[in-house]
Amino acid sequence: MTAFTGIPYNTLVVAAAVAVVGCAAGVVGCFGVLRRRALAGDAASHATLAGVVAAFLVTGRRDLPTLLLGAFVAAVASLGCLVAIRRFTRTRDDAATAIVLSVSFGIGIVLLSGLSARGIPGAGGLEQFLLGHTAALTVADAITLAIVSLAVVLVVCLGLKEATLVSFDPAFAAATGWPVLLIDYALVALVAAMVVVGLPAAGAVLVTALVVIPPVAARQWTDRVPTMLVLAGTLGCAAAVGGVAASALVPRLATGPTIVLVAALLFAVSFFVAPERGWFARRLRHER
Amino acid sequence: MTSSAGVWGEFSAMHGWAIATAAVVAAGCALVGTLLVVRRMSLLGDAIGHAVLPGIVIAVLAGGRPGGLLVLVGAVAAALVTVLLVQVLRREGGLADDAGTGVAFTTLFALGVVLVTAAASRIDLDPGCILYGILELVPFDTVTIGGLEVPRAFLTGAIVLGLVTLGLAATWKAQLFTAFDTDAARAVGVPVGLVTAGLLAATALVTVASFEAVGAILVVAMLVVPAATAELLVRRLHTMAIVAMLVGVAAAALGYLAAWRFDTSAAGMIAVVLGLAYLLAALLAPEDGVIARLVSRMALAWRVTCEDTLALLWRADEAGAAAAALHAPGDWVAVAWLTARGRIARDAGRWSLTAIGRTEAETVVRSHRLWEAWLGRHADLPLDHLHPPAEWIEHHLGADLRRRIEADVGIEEGDPHGRTIPREP
Numbered sequence: 101m102t103a104f105t106g107i108p109y110n111t112l113v114v115a116a117a118v119a120v121v122g123c124a125a126g127v128v129g130c131f132g133v134l135r136r137r138a139l140a141g142d143a144a145s146h147a148t149l150a151g152v153v154a155a156f157l158v159t160g161r162r163d164l165p166t167l168l169l170g171a172f173v174a175a176v177a178s179l180g181c182l183v184a185i186r187r188f189t190r191t192r193d194d195a196a197t198a199i200v201l202s203v204s205f206g207i208g209i210v211l212l213s214g215l216s217a218r219g220i221p222g223a224g225g226l227e228q229f230l231l232g233h234t235a236a237l238t239v240a241d242a243i244t245l246a247i248v249s250l251a252v253v254l255v256v257c258l259g260l261k262e263a264t265l266v267s268f269d270p271a272f273a274a275a276t277g278w279p280v281l282l283i284d285y286a287l288v289a290l291v292a293a294m295v296v297v298g299l300p301a302a303g304a305v306l307v308t309a310l311v312v313i314p315p316v317a318a319r320q321w322t323d324r325v326p327t328m329l330v331l332a333g334t335l336g337c338a339a340a341v342g343g344v345a346a347s348a349l350v351p352r353l354a355t356g357p358t359i360v361l362v363a364a365l366l367f368a369v370s371f372f373v374a375p376e377r378g379w380f381a382r383r384l385r386h387e388r
Numbered sequence: 389m390t391s392s393a394g395v396w397g398e399f400s401a402m403h404g405w406a407i408a409t410a411a412v413v414a415a416g417c418a419l420v421g422t423l424l425v426v427r428r429m430s431l432l433g434d435a436i437g438h439a440v441l442p443g444i445v446i447a448v449l450a451g452g453r454p455g456g457l458l459v460l461v462g463a464v465a466a467a468l469v470t471v472l473l474v475q476v477l478r479r480e481g482g483l484a485d486d487a488g489t490g491v492a493f494t495t496l497f498a499l500g501v502v503l504v505t506a507a508a509s510r511i512d513l514d515p516g517c518i519l520y521g522i523l524e525l526v527p528f529d530t531v532t533i534g535g536l537e538v539p540r541a542f543l544t545g546a547i548v549l550g551l552v553t554l555g556l557a558a559t560w561k562a563q564l565f566t567a568f569d570t571d572a573a574r575a576v577g578v579p580v581g582l583v584t585a586g587l588l589a590a591t592a593l594v595t596v597a598s599f600e601a602v603g604a605i606l607v608v609a610m611l612v613v614p615a616a617t618a619e620l621l622v623r624r625l626h627t628m629a630i631v632a633m634l635v636g637v638a639a640a641a642l643g644y645l646a647a648w649r650f651d652t653s654a655a656g657m658i659a660v661v662l663g664l665a666y667l668l669a670a671l672l673a674p675e676d677g678v679i680a681r682l683v684s685r686m687a688l689a690w691r692v693t694c695e696d697t698l699a700l701l702w703r704a705d706e707a708g709a710a711a712a713a714l715h716a717p718g719d720w721v722a723v724a725w726l727t728a729r730g731r732i733a734r735d736a737g738r739w740s741l742t743a744i745g746r747t748e749a750e751t752v753v754r755s756h757r758l759w760e761a762w763l764g765r766h767a768d769l770p771l772d773h774l775h776p777p778a779e780w781i782e783h784h785l786g787a788d789l790r791r792r793i794e795a796d797v798g799i800e801e802g803d804p805h806g807r808t809i810p811r812e813p
Contacts (some may be wrong), residue, residue: 133484133487136484136486136487137486138484138486138487138489138490139431139486139489139490142434142490146605185670188670188678189620189670189676189678190619190620190676191616191619191620191670192425192428192430194428194429194430194431195425195428195430195612195615195616195619196616197430197431197434198430198431198433198434198608198611198612198613199609199612199613199616199663199666201434201605201608202434202605202606202608202609202612202613202659202662203609203613203659203660203662203663203666205605205606205656205659206606206609206655206656206657206658206659206660206662206663207656207659207660207663208656209519209520209606209653209655209656209659210647210650210652210653210656210657210660211652212653212656213520213652213653213656214650214651214652214653217651217652218651230519231501305497305519305605306494306497306498306501308490308494309490309491309494309495309498312487312490312491312494313490313491313494313495316483316487316488316490316491319487320481350506352505352506353502353505353506354501354502354505356498356501357497357498357499357501357502357505358498358502360494360495360497360498361495361498361499361502364491364494364495364498367491367495371477371481377481377482379480379481382480
């Protein structure tokens with residue numbers, strides 16, 4: 101069954117699902133960026149590799165939901181480590197992020213290399229989670245990813261007022277009785293969830309770009325949160341579609357890095373031509 | 389079991405070279421990382437670790453050899469481009485540093501991966517090697533110096549370690565000044581921009597020297613974790629640098645051996661060992677460790693309980709009560725302890741202070757009442773507000789401070805409640 105000439109049904113469904121994932125990641129990432137936590141997602145994303153391999157080791161299964169559940173547990177655990185380091189040691193936030201990121205990735209690499217050295221059957225293919233490989237997705241997997249993405253976006257939309265308040269004025273929110281810490285953790289957990297959902301598309305090393313670059317690009321165009329969310333979603337969606345298409349057309353082009361490069365291109369355009377904050381607009385104002 | 393002595397000799401020489409390579413790059417990273425960590429620039433190390441990739445790949449495509457000079461130059465250039473990019477994004481686009489870093493390094497890393505995969509047939513780099521290095525293969529790529537076959541990566545690592553050590557040692561004072569008070573350093577004429585640029589160049593150098601051994605991401609562990617571990621253990625910057633280098637070298641050797649034992653990635657295992665070292669330091673550090681702080685907090689709580697028990701008995705005596713009111717169940721542990729230490733004794737069905745216990749109790753009560761008297765004179769607090777602060781500070785006043793308060797308020801009039809202030813025992 102082919103919808104368009106030459107493009108298999110499977111590829112189309114996967115591309116559509118990745119587009120939904122990219123869109124959702126852009127929307128959810130807005131709050132990470134606004135809250136100045138852009139790199140917490142990076143720590144979580146590097147940790148997911150350990151979660152994927154550990155899930156395979158523990159359950160012996162390699163279906164996508166099992167592996168991604170493991171990834172989510174690892175992502176949340178890594179964020180827990182970040183919080184614990186902040187709470188119990190003198191180590192500052194930047195070093196804490198770098199520690200969690202690199203050590204958790206080291207654990208993932210140790211598990212992955214150990215598995216492949218022992219030639220355990222079924223372990224092959226796990227390394228696709230390093231850089232992402234959408235061609236390996238089945239239709240059912242792709243639909244699952246899309247549904248989870250939509251659910252995460254729905255949660256964000258329902259909590260839009262709270263999330264906005266906590267992102268811009270946590271002190272005021274706390275003073276008026278909102279559970280700021282709870283909302284904060286919920287937002288970080290949602291970002292972690294999107295990092296996990298984006299994992300098959302972009303891979304552990306680069307998936308953080310899905311939740312950082314589209315929001316940062318969208319921020320250039322607007323000062324209003326709803327507009328920013330819609331724009332970030334659109335840009336994330338465009339980057340995903342562009343990346344999947346390019347990697348399908350060009351042989352040996354890994355999907356993850358290609359999506360990131362398309363997103364970076366969209367960011368570059370936003371950076372230069374956005375009406376208020378854009379580089380040209382700023383230059384023109386200086387001239388006057 | 390067919391290993392002959394000759395094979396074994398070759399075998400251990402190979403491991404020896406791999407460990408030596410890991411050790412020199414770890415030492416260089418730890419030294420530079422110390423400055424990055426105290427200057428809160430850890431994530432720049434992360435960014436540079438990712439971003440040197442396109443520089444390396446382009447240099448290799450242009451004909452450079454991995455570990456050669458051209459590749460070194462390409463990597464340093466890519467690192468400086470990253471730093472510039474983050475600065476431009478902040479200055480021209482108003483981007484927060486974390487957002488700018490996130491955009492810059494993911495983009496450059498993605499570019500590097502795409503270049504590697506696109507040119508895989510023409511160049512000798514594979515994506516796995518980029519991410520987690522090939523320390524195990526380092527001993528097989530050698531150059532001959534004075535008849536001795538030395539792994540190229542070891543040679544690069546050792547030269548870079550030497551350069552970075554010399555450079556940082558020569559500018560150590562300026563680095564230290566800039567790290568702890570940038571504005572003051574600038575004011576007295578330290579070329580802060582140059583100092584920072586030098587640090588970034590050093591970061592790029594050690595990163596690219598480590599790249600072949602441990603890969604783009606695990607180099608971050610070598611940069612940041614030893615320094616963060618050392619920071620928990622010691623206070624002075626140069627001690628911190630030395631401890632960080634020792635931690636880095638030890639983790640490199642241990643990690644390599646553990647990886648060999650468990651048959652897995654050496655670079656990954658080095659990162660894991662570094663993580664364990666940090667965890668141990670966080671738990672066991674003599675002053676700041678979680679356990680040390682827990683112990684000192686519990687010790688304080690225990691001392692407060694004991695002193696409160698003694699003071700309770702002393703006040704009961706003062707009031708002439710028949711029996712001290714020792715109901716609270718927690719108190720009985722303290723009572724048993726104080727009895728064993730000869731501070732209190734049970735005598736005909738009631739508790740009383742021994743001579744030494746009385747002295748200690750008087751010190752506590754004296755501190756309490758002196759503080760109330762001092763607050764009453766100087767702080768203009770109502771009478772019923774004097775007790776709570778005194779109840780806390782009675783455990784913390786030293787003999788010297790008590791004497792000075794006594795000299796200020798005098799003890800003849802007693803405390804504001806009209807009770808006698810005991811003399812210094």
